[in-house]
Amino acid sequence: MAKVENAFADFIVGGDFHDLPAEAVGMIKKVVLNDLGAVVGGATSEGCPELLEMVTRWDGREEATVLVHGQRVPAHNAALVNGAMMRALDIDDHMPPGMHVGGSALPAALAAAELAGGCSGRELVTALALGFEMAIRINEQSHYDGFDPSGVCGIFAVTAAAGRILGLGRTEMLNALGLGFTRPVQTFQAIVDRTTAVRVGQGVIAQAGLVAAEMASGGITGPGDFLEGVYGYFRFYGAGQYDSSKLLAGLGEVFHLDRVAFKNYPSCGQTIAATDGILELIQRHDITPDDVLEIRVTVTPYTYKMTGKDFVIGNNPRVDAQFSIKYCLANALLRRGSLLRHFDEDFVRDPRIMDLAKKVQITADPSLEGEALGSSLRTDLEVVTISGHRYSISVPIPSGFAGNPLSEERIVERFREAAGYGGRPLSREQADKVIAAVQRLDEVEDVRELVGLLVSMPISRAILE
Incomplete structure (x- = not known):
């Protein structure tokens, strides 16, 4: 019927x-x-x-x-x-x-x-x-x-x-x-x-x-x-x-x-909690790459299957990095952040990344899984230092997800980073116009106006500095 x-x-x-x-x-x-x-x-x-x-x-x-x-x-x-x-x-x-x-x-x-x-x-x-x-x-x-x-x-x-x-x-x-x-x-x-x-x-x-x-x-x-x-x-x-x-x-x-969720970092949603966790531990304890003996990560079987395998660089370095917890942890530890440019090929191929990625051990724990497959994103981390310290954190809900949403200011900040990235970035003036148009989107007479704002000119990134 x-x-x-x-x-x-x-x-x-x-x-x-x-x-x-x-x-x-x-x-x-x-x-x-x-x-x-x-x-x-x-x-x-x-x-x-x-x-x-x-x-x-x-x-x-x-x-x-x-x-x-x-x-x-x-x-x-x-x-x-x-x-x-x-x-x-x-x-x-x-x-x-x-x-x-x-x-x-x-x-x-x-x-x-x-x-x-x-x-x-x-x-x-x-x-x-x-x-x-x-x-x-x-x-x-x-x-x-x-x-x-x-x-x-x-x-x-x-x-x-x-x-x-x-x-x-x-x-x-x-x-x-x-x-x-x-x-x-x-x-x-x-x-x-x-x-x-x-x-x-x-x-x-x-x-x-x-x-x-x-x-x-x-x-x-x-x-x-x-x-x-x-x-x-x-x-x-x-x-x-x-x-x-x-x-x-x-x-x-x-x-x-x-x-609806928004990415706080430019990688698979299954990697966000791990990135949140390592950045929080870095902030709390001022951990440096040289301090780390091992990073132990526990995730759901679903997360492990999608992003928990060994980090290997193949034909698509950005994709390899986007879907790898080991890369995301190594990157965040090395660069104290996770930005779009950190997933460019030259950053991905930095030999220091591979050295750090080898220190990450990931385990799948079925008890962390939610009622529906993939619904739980909980990630537990423990950083073991060469000096013998152990720093632990559990991230039940990644930043940007329901229950832990990004602020409007952060979403605007993420837009600006993306709009200024790549081979055809928007000028600062164009980006401002897009933000203003979207904020009053329910008042825009014709969205073709918005489409017109999204046609960029190839400009030097230096102009945006």
Whole structure:
């Protein structure tokens, strides 16, 4: 009967900006600012220029803008490239157990806005908030077992946001969500193998969601029982344990956007607690690299599988470092911080890093795992010094996650770092304009104004000093 699916379609199509709590509006503004910084910083990262060259070669109608670079390409291809750039530095928004939503939903929504001939900032906020809420509710009832939630679940937020901006009706939205369900099925193998497919995959999700919305707009139908059907979403990702009453409880009245997390450091979410811990111990005890005999780390089995293996530099040094607790600890200990430039290849290949990484011993403890796989990020650290001192810390919730959120000032600071990074940084004046536009996003008449601010000029980093 598609009861749940119909309820979500009604929610996406019928929701109004005035229905959104102030906290939800504020969270979406944070998502937009954070992720726009991410797209600037990642614009020239490995794999992204190659993807842009490919899309440019494909040619086609000039419907939407490739952010930062400025090329006009078909809308779905703009979403593809923008999504890849947004994920490249792994600093886009996310939530346990590794679902990145804004990195696909925002590129698709902006491309849809250009395709539709414009869209108010208020409508962009509404579309994203409704899409996020749907994905969050489904995510909290899901068991992925190695599948990447950014694609299998995040696609609903992407499709919903794009479809809403394109003006889909109830039946069209139901078809779009069903079509989205049939699209990207990704696993964490790209992360385990440390490949740039991680970032490109984020763009594929953005492209797929926008295409699903366009297909539905053109009359193509999708499965109506895409969630609860015999071969629907929960047949594969619900492990027979989902509760449809919880899925819809308070829909339209209660929002859960406080689940969204922001990276305090430019690495995998599973590494953040370890970085928090070592930086706190450094501050408390003035620990230096020369002091350290051994660093003992205890994490959940899920965290260990994703980021706990030996640090090895392969074909993609940044990705190798982003997804390695051993690198993140060595880096923080050596440089007393964790910045975007610390994941550049020359920093990653610093021989002192490898020496320190070899002193890190990581153990997986099943007792630390939460009720849902990947829901617990608790990390315990002990630093043993050459002089015999032992310094310990337990980090139950990493900075930036629900229960330990970043301040608005810190999110602005992180935006500025990202916007001033990479091969095509924004000028300080451009960055200021983006911040101001996002802060008044619900008052912006046309978000194409925001898109225009995100086209940079190649300038010397020295100008930003």
